[in-house]
Amino acid sequence: MLRKTLRKTLPAYIWCVIVLLTIAKSSSAQNHEENERPGKGAGDSALTPELVKTGLYVISGGGGNSLLRLSGNGLILVDGKLPGNYEAILAQAAKLSFSDQPIRVLITTDHQENHTGNNAQFLAAGTQIIAHENEKLNQTNYHPSGEDAAPPTITYDHDYTLRLGGVEAHLMHFGNARTSGDTVVYFPNLRVVAVGDLFAPTPNPDFSAGGSLVDWGPVLAEILKLDFDVVVPGTGPMVDRAELETFKTKIDTLVSRATGLVKKGVPKNRLMAQLKTDDLGWRFSFTGGQLDRFYAELSRTK
Ligand SMILES: [Zn+2]
Secondary structure: OOOHHHHHHOOOOOOOOOOOOOOOOOOOOOOOOOOOOOOOOOOOOOEEEOOOOOOOEEEEOOOEEEEEEEEEOOEEEEEOOOOHHHHHHHHHHHHHOOOOOEEEEEOOOOOHHHHHHHHHHHHHOOOOOEEEEEHHHHHHHHOOOOOOOOOOOOOOOOOOEEEEEOOEEEEEEOOOOOOOOOEEEEEOOOOOOEEEEOOOOOOOOOOHHHOOOOHHHHHHHHHOOOOOEEEEEEEOOEEEEHHHHHHHHHHHHHHHHHHHHHHHOOOOHHHHHHOOOOOHOOOOOOOOHHHHHHHHHHHHHH
């Protein structure tokens, strides 16, 4: 059933197995070069774990959600939080796995600092970092307030299957939405999908990193073809399939209204004022380059 679903949605699926020969050191061997930032340091106990399903936890705090997947051969982490949270993540991982198993793989769902902020420390500990190839490109133009994040060690273009210690995670990129390098992480046997910032209180495309509101709905349509019942967003509480469907419908409505205005000849400087969004519960105030790019992508869909 699962295989059938995947075959249907991902006809060109390439099943690859990565063999991780890393002998990771235990957390106690890490150096303690902390990126000391107020409120985000290793002493920050604001990270809160919650069980998603057996063997899978969401850890909130530190700038966003991370997922911890237990396996028979080390741990998989999705998103690595803001700088300064590395030790706190390791402490949660040890607590939740009842072990000192290493984090063998870190998957980052986009290039921004709340996902990639501790890449350098994970790399130094022998963790493989997997991201979409455009995420790596987006990193080169992204200079957060702290240090630039270390780049991923493994990149993929459309999809990537990770098998580790008897568990499976499918990484998928369905097109541009939040950025041009978004990764969706699907845990098929748990029927859980981690969507990063593709689900948020308000859709917030990073146009400067290839984000798109026009393509966002089609990306969600691809996600909705998967067999899942729990959605873990990049921030905020878990939601169900129906909430993701509702979110998609609202984006589709927004894009169809905006496209309609552009078709009617509404000029760029009057678009945001005429675009009705209050009934969707959203407020957009695109200006400058954001507005330029939004208007340009709406014009292309004519
Ligand atoms: Zn993000």
